[in-house]
Amino acid sequence: MDEHRPVRVLIIDDSVVIRQLLKDIFARDGEIEVVGTASDPIEGYDKIVQLKPDVLTLDVEMPRMDGITFLQKLMRSHPMPVVMISTLTREGSEVTLKALELGAVDFIAKPTQSVFTGMAVLSHEITSKVKAAARARVRPPAAHVTPVPFARSAVTRGTEASRLIAIGASTGGPEAIRQVLQGLPAEVPPIVIVQHMPPVFTRSFAERLDKLCTVRVKEAEDGDTLQPGHAYVAPGDYHLQVTTNGSQFRARVVQTEPVNRHRPSVDALFDSVLQASGPATVAVLLTGMGADGARGLKKLRDVGAHTIAQDEETCVVFGMPREAIQLGGAEFVLPLPQIAHKVVELLTA
Structure with a gap:
């Protein structure tokens, strides 16, 4: 899209209140133009074709057709950047993760407190995510990844216990992390992960990864002993550090x-890993807006x-x-499908 014109947004939500709140938030931003609204996906699809928005905000739960069913159809016929509007509940988190798997760029969790107060608090997050989505690369869902064989003969005794893998990501990260973890065998050292996500979502994310990957995945708890072959996801609204x-x-x-x-913050994780494992670390910075993790990667x-930093072509x-590369923090800049292989190669070198 032309970066000199406002981001054109279409809002699809069955709640009149949410539609109006989003319109007000976008109107105050100045760099976002609401080109239309719709109360359900059927009406919304007609407006997508007619108005050609840059970004769609899509409610998860709606009458006539739910957001997931609509998203599947949309990504087949008219792929475009979509930001999901979800509830901050267990069920809402699971549905939202499915939407990200299907190609949605990002999501916003509706506040549990007063919707008027909560949406005002979230206004910076909402506008930032919509503007980032306008520049995002929309990709079809990735296939399951086969783990890279681990050359155990090349690994010195105790390597898994003395080394550490640290991964950070934001926008586009859930699917990128899935691809990296699915490419890793069970014998890898402990893995610590920060994905920018709210509470409830991080637990659902960890449980989903645990079902899909060879390594065991859980939401980190204070005091967990980090075990080889296990990955630990920072819980929402908490920093994860390694001691x-x-x-x-x-x-x-x-x-x-x-x-x-x-x-959680990627830099907070990387700074703790710097002290805990230092040069024995393999650190990976994946897709995401902003600069979180760039400074920490450079220190490592x-x-x-x-x-390792993910390359531009495969980032959402x-x-x-990019910030990490510009700081000189990336030893390797790689497309997403090559990252797991490189991690294993570095561990067995």
């Missing part, structure tokens, strides 16, 4: 101040850790990796 207890790594889950406007590279939003 050492003798020869063991432990998870520390804390609710200190946001870093780079985020909690400076002490001799292996660092080339923000965080």
